[in-house]
Amino acid sequence: MAEVVLRNICKTFGANKAIDDVSMTIPDGAFVVLLGPTGAGKTTTLRLISGLEKLSSGSIEIGGRTVNNETPAQRDVAMVFQQYSLYPHMSVRENLEFPLRSPILKTPEDVIAQQVAEVAEILQISHKLDNKVTELSGGEMQRVSIGRALVREPSIYLMDEPLSSLDAKLRNDLRVELKRIQASLGATILYVTHDQIEAMTMATHVGVLHEGKLVQFGTPREIYEDPKSIYVASRLGLPRINILPANLFDTTRNGEHTIGLRPENILQGQGKPAQIQRVEHLGDQTRLHLMLEGHAITTIAAAGQDYPAGTTINIEPKNPLFFKADGSRIY
């Protein structure tokens, strides 16, 4: 596996700057998750690294080699897309074997058979190896797509929401499995997701994109606990961080416009009275939707406790984050 370095990369489509001067190092063996809303430039970043798109400017290095002018095949990357891309006329086994049968690799038959068997086992598709891919369910097809990347050991795996079409149980299993595979192979992965749990549990590093710019890069904990802006703070955490006027509680010192209050950082019992508007029981957690002087606030409470809607609880902030009017963090 290899370190991948993006140096001041830009990509424009007509007048649209899809990627705007992004520099980022994906360390060898890291699991980097790209976060950002639709249109932020996540898929374009993956396509630029894979060579499916050409850079407008900047450079990309894989394992110390500048790859700007290399074809996708020369770059030695494996890409898994949100939509499966399989050969419909081939069986599952043939699809999985395909990347290993590349003439450059010259992989011996027994190694091919062993790799395919191992990957099929991990992805729980061993019993479907001789089926045509057109006979599979959507979830099974997606597992074969992931398998086609995993049979190889490329410089980097580029994955674009690979689990989003799977059901919750399989998604959970594969999340754990992917993380295990990554750790045991020492694989370098750049992974795009909208799923907070995937980002928090799998990533060694998170890169947050906003309108084509990389606005923060750090460990998931840094992004969660020490965000540089309201935008970054809002990317992680479920329920989302509460953004409130700084003077709502007695916390203003100087120049703060807004506070950010994670749902778990709202203390109950003291402070201002807030009306309970709605209660969501999620089993292991209860979410309380409150209204305080016209501001909606979400907090969490221990499961099992009763909170009748319409009643009032007193709340106060603990460790709020402070932001300027432009959304940048003060402290």
Ligand SMILES: Nc1ncnc2c1ncn2[C@@H]1O[C@H](COP(=O)(O)OP(=O)(O)OP(=O)(O)O)[C@@H](O)[C@H]1O
């Ligand atoms: N081939 C293309 N031609 C023109 N514009 C494009 C092309 N590909 C991407 N774009 C534009 O580049 C910007 C970034 O798109 P991109 O697909 O990278 O976003 P994304 O963060 O992956 O979004 P999503 O979460 O919806 O997949 C968008 O404004 C998009 O419209």
